[in-house]
Amino acid sequence: MVANMQNRTSAGHRTGRPRSAAADAAILEATRAALIELGWSKLTLGDVALRAGVAKTTLYRRWAGKNELVVDAVAELFDELELPDRGSLPADVEGAVLQFATVLDRPETRTALMAVVAEATRDEPLRRRIRASIVDCQKQLVLEGRARAQARGELPAEEDPEAAARTADLIFDMVAGAVVHRTLVSGEPVDPRWARSFTRVLLLGLAGAAEAAAQD
Amino acid sequence: MVANMQNRTSAGHRTGRPRSAAADAAILEATRAALIELGWSKLTLGDVALRAGVAKTTLYRRWAGKNELVVDAVAELFDELELPDRGSLPADVEGAVLQFATVLDRPETRTALMAVVAEATRDEPLRRRIRASIVDCQKQLVLEGRARAQARGELPAEEDPEAAARTADLIFDMVAGAVVHRTLVSGEPVDPRWARSFTRVLLLGLAGAAEAAAQD
Amino acid sequence: MVANMQNRTSAGHRTGRPRSAAADAAILEATRAALIELGWSKLTLGDVALRAGVAKTTLYRRWAGKNELVVDAVAELFDELELPDRGSLPADVEGAVLQFATVLDRPETRTALMAVVAEATRDEPLRRRIRASIVDCQKQLVLEGRARAQARGELPAEEDPEAAARTADLIFDMVAGAVVHRTLVSGEPVDPRWARSFTRVLLLGLAGAAEAAAQD
Amino acid sequence: MVANMQNRTSAGHRTGRPRSAAADAAILEATRAALIELGWSKLTLGDVALRAGVAKTTLYRRWAGKNELVVDAVAELFDELELPDRGSLPADVEGAVLQFATVLDRPETRTALMAVVAEATRDEPLRRRIRASIVDCQKQLVLEGRARAQARGELPAEEDPEAAARTADLIFDMVAGAVVHRTLVSGEPVDPRWARSFTRVLLLGLAGAAEAAAQD
């Protein structure tokens, strides 16, 4: 997940001075610090370089621009998302919602996440990068949670894999969308109470929909 | 809804040349055109002024900056949202979802909406402006839809006004969040099929939750 | 001589804020100061702008680059060259030589003059600019001096205007060339003694050549 | 003349891989080629290294910087200057003038010569380097020519060695200065006609001045 965001024509290169690994870490850390202090729109690459104790050139050698850099810097925050086993499906969902909300509560995430999404609407490579390093690993949690619930017998096994994929997408959009919207647009906190209400509506809705589908 | 986004120190003004009303419309229209062509991040006020056939001064006299201008320009697009009566609650919700998705499908909305939301995370006045001219009028639709459903007898009358408000907020975050997330993050279309699936989960979930709450 | 080194499409322009005349003077003065302190090759336009208390943009709006700016800055120093009447042709020539040497003795001239000449070898517009604002006004002194000597009866009136022009060019190249070469290449001072020796050789040579030509 | 422009702390070194002699030649040749294509100011050492098929390090190990490198590269062109015996003093002078003009006509010389002279005004070691590898070998021609003319009986033997040195310097500044000035500043060709006119004035002037000095 964390993996290779760098390139250098992927493979080879033998000769020449190797790139400093420390620089990478310093730059990403500096980027997050700058996001916290200044926010997305006032963050400048020159300032990031200064904070990281690195020349601007070094920064541009590794990242194409502000967007790419910020995606990588923020992506590291999403790496900490896991799905701890809380014993039941509703508890797991609530846990995931709260965990996601915690990440979104960091100032660097708040200011950066929507900004890069906005940029990505006109930049397909950026969209892919976001998906690869942020979105997909969240979606994985949905699949993981479902598998666990099926193992517990809380959910029936899926028969139609296509429908299963559609449902997973729907769940993902509903969970992530609602949490992001409440946090960033409505500006209200995602507290345990809200998480419980939301989870109840979601799971009851899914159960009802599954029942209705079975009757068709 | 469209109303006074301008100020002129609120009170009067008597003398001097009056402001050109045509300029306002031209500027907002030019802003949208620039958003379509260039996207948020490459839009410049100088370019907007040029397109509108207006001096930069005129633009700055009316708006504080890029953010405010773009909010107003995009807000006009949300004015067209209505809640046509389709006869039943599920049909109304599906209609609203599709209508909202239509607005989000415009390139100017896609690029601008998340961008101003991102800016707003560090700018309280901007947050208020967005809420006043974009968010609240969407939320109004939720309330309107509920009132209509209650009139039809599809929903019981609310008793606890506070709980009613909480539920309305939840619905709003779920609807808007899911549609925005699917459109802008997942990058998948909000087609009638998805709208139907989503609506079913939402309404069944709300009904189930209401039932569960009644039993408490 | 001092005149319009600026352009703005030569004629017109009616509207808009007029350019600051003070800025021009400040920039040229700052340029000379920077030349003295740093020399040609370490002079940067950013530094000049800083010294002049002016934004870089202002500087680039008026001059195309370092070369053009420095030519104008140095040209002003050549404006002080005159041809004071010392009563006889040899005295006039000696005076001109010493005066020219004085200008070349300034550190800003020393470092800048040859540099722009070097640049001009690959830049025709620059070559024209140098000629117009520096070289031609020196050559004028040659013509003035000859006219004065003819008025005094020290030189015969010219008959063939083409030959007269050729001779003036030769004189100019010999005087300017020798003074520049001694100052900048040989690195020796142009003192009154040298000026006297040089003048004697030059005038005797010209007189002898004229005599020889007359005999042909 | 061509001699040791390298150093390696002059003395020893015993072990280790010896420096590639081919590299030196390739670098100087590449430097001249780059001067022709790009001119002094756009020549970069990285580009020279690339053309020479050599690493930048190799280049910096041998030369301190652009100035030193270019001086050496151009100096080689001046090595071809000789003083062929044309039978008479005027013919010899004309020949030298034309030969010098030929070297100055090369684009690499035109763009580089004045540039390094300009740099040298603020860089004493560079000034010495230029004198040693370019200027002095030209001045040598003057002395050689005088000796030859004295051998032919065209000039009397000198008595005062100090005065002789002063005269040689004067001649050198006048010849080199006039040729350089006509070529690079006036931008006119040094053709046989001009060479003849110039030589006549110079020699007649020197003869007259010597006569006048004898009468003192």
Added chain:
DNA sequence: CCTTAAACGAGACGGTACGTCTAGTCTTGTA
């Protein structure tokens, strides 16, 4: 023959300046 030490290519590094662009302000003349 085998060590040894400098030279070599490659290319990353911290810097500095470039020339351009945009933001937001100001100063004109005109309506």
Added chain:
DNA sequence: TACAAGACTAGACGTACCGTCTCGTTTAAGG
């Protein structure tokens, strides 16, 4: 007073070179 025009200060942009450094790899001389 608003307006169009456009100059102004301020500062970020992304690029290009500088001269240095760190690698791994030759390559000759000397033991």
